[in-house]
Amino acid sequence: MSGTRREVPNDPGRRDRILDAALDVVAGSGVFGTTHRKIAARAGVPLGSLTYYFDGMDDLLAQAFARLADTMSRFYRRSVRDAASTAEAEAAVVELICGPDYANDRDMTLIFEMYAYANHSPAVRDITRTWVARSRDSLSLHFTPAVARALDALVEGWPMHRRFDAAPLDRRLVAGVVHAVVGAAPRLPDAPP
Structure with missing residues (x-):
């Protein structure tokens, strides 16, 4: 079926916002003060979005540092x-x-x-x-x-x-x-x- 919700993301910039938010949180709190909740709040996304796009905090931080x-x-x-x-x-x-x-x-x-x-x-x-x-x-x-x-x-x-x-x-x-x-x-x- 064409046009399903899975095929057409309703927020195509979400992943990038999460990565930018992760860098903001790391800049403010340090790596070891960074949490999923802080990142989600900073990005303005539901907490579950982080696990949708990333395989845990290590993966999220690695991709954020790769972006930097x-x-x-x-x-x-x-x-x-x-x-x-x-x-x-x-x-x-x-x-x-x-x-x-x-x-x-x-x-x-x-x-x-x-x-x-x-x-x-x-x-x-x-x-x-x-x-x-x-x-x-x-x-x-x-x-x-x-x-x-x-x-x-x-x-x-x-x-x-x-x-x-x-x-x-x-x-x-x-x-x-x-x-x-x-x-x-x-x-x-x-x-x-």
Whole structure:
């Protein structure tokens, strides 16, 4: 029978709203303070919707973190992709580290939660590993694999430090370090995949 309720969802955006709500709850309560009830309330959906779309909390969190990693990976790639020179690519890396758009406070909270949860969840560990590989792949559009690896460590690490520092990052210092890493390329061995 065509057009049955099972074939035509009455709320096609529900799954995405649940994933967005899960990230909001994790950002506010942490992974271990996240519950099905909090997510359902935040998404404005019946509690049973979560078990309809996801095989438990681990699956829901893994898919929510996959959504976060994908969103951030796409932003990362767009940020460096269009650089027309090494200098422009370096500037894009500095903007990823110092700018307000990548790894804002909410994103940093979610990244910390994802990294911590990855220690206990093989699925989230794989998501995190894939995210790191995507970041390095984006940087490899302009830099050698070894330089991409080093720059990615700066892009990941410096915003983490920024989160806890009392003073803003010194953009000139960051630019100088990025330039020094890029300039050290002939001396850096290519890293294994």
